[in-house]
Amino acid sequence: xxxxFVVLTLLFAIGFGNYCVADEPLRIAFVNIxxxxxxxxxxxxxxxxxNQEFAARDVALASGDxxxxxxxxxxxxxxxxxxxxxxxxxxxxxLTQDREMKRSHDEYNEDRNIRKNEELAKMQREIRLSIVTxxxxxxxxxxxxSGVMYASDRVDITGMVITRLKQNFGKKNGxxxx
Numbered sequence: 001x002x003x004x005f006v007v008l009t010l011l012f013a014i015g016f017g018n019y020c021v022a023d024e025p026l027r028i029a030f031v032n033i034x035x036x037x038x039x040x041x042x043x044x045x046x047x048x049x050x051n052q053e054f055a056a057r058d059v060a061l062a063s064g065d066x067x068x069x070x071x072x073x074x075x076x077x078x079x080x081x082x083x084x085x086x087x088x089x090x091x092x093x094x095l096t097q098d099r100e101m102k103r104s105h106d107e108y109n110e111d112r113n114i115r116k117n118e119e120l121a122k123m124q125r126e127i128r129l130s131i132v133t134x135x136x137x138x139x140x141x142x143x144x145x146s147g148v149m150y151a152s153d154r155v156d157i158t159g160m161v162i163t164r165l166k167q168n169f170g171k172k173n174g175x176x177x178x
Contacts (some may be wrong), residue, residue, distance in 0.1 A: 015065055017048055026141050026142070027138075027139055027140045027141045027142075028140065028141065028142045028143070028144065028155055029135060029138075029140045029142070029143045029144070029155050029156070029157045029158070030133055030143070030144050030145070030148055030151035030155050030156050030157070030158070030159040031143060031144075031145045031157055031158050031161055032145075032151075032156065033127070033145050033146070035162070036158060036161055036165070037123075037127075039098070039162050039169075040123075040127070040162055040165040040166070040169070041165065041166055041169040042123045042126060042127075042165060042169055043123065045169070046116070046119040046120065046123055049119060050112065050115060050119065051079055052114055053115060054111075054112055054115075057108055057111075060104075061104060061105060061108060063102075064097075064100070064101050064104060065101060066100060067097065068094070068097050068101050069091065071090070071094045071097060072094060074090065075087070075090050075091065075094055112121050126165070126168070127161070127165065130164045130165055130168065131143055131145075131157075131161055133164075134157060134160055134161060134164055135157070138157070138160075140157075143157070
């Protein structure tokens with residue numbers, strides 16, 4: 001949704017809201033999505049899940065990087081003492097290892113990003129559902145989340161959304177937090 005569309009929608013709602021709904025003011029709320037993503041326990045759970053899923057690959061990559069550094073040090077330290085054939089063989093091995101490590105890092109980053117996006121999509125659906133449920137329950141007509149220059153505390157329901165997400169997270173994980 002473009003910023004201009006949001007602004008036009010808001011202007012329409014403000015300008016014509018009084019004509020459309022007799023004696024009921026338009027109720028608008030705001031949520032700060034970056035704050036929700038920072039403070040919701042679901043975000044921590046996503047990070048922890050990804051760290052656990054990719055822990056073995058992290059270790060393997062660190063080990064491969066260390067081996068590569070050892071090869072580089074061996075080549076740099078003993079290049080003058082090695083014969084031409086041995087030096088070329090070591091250079092080829094180093095080049096092959098370097099390519100393999102770059103490919104491994106690229107695959108790792110791609111796989112981690114795919115999983116991260118999958119988990120974030122699930123979390124965003126949960127956040128969106130929480131916002132909509134809360135807004136309907138509190139009788140809001142519109143909830144804005146971006147393109148807002150200023151929102152007073154009176155219309156900012158971010159804290160309530162975070163509280164609801166914490167409650168939902170606690171229920172899913174068998175905790176009994178208020």
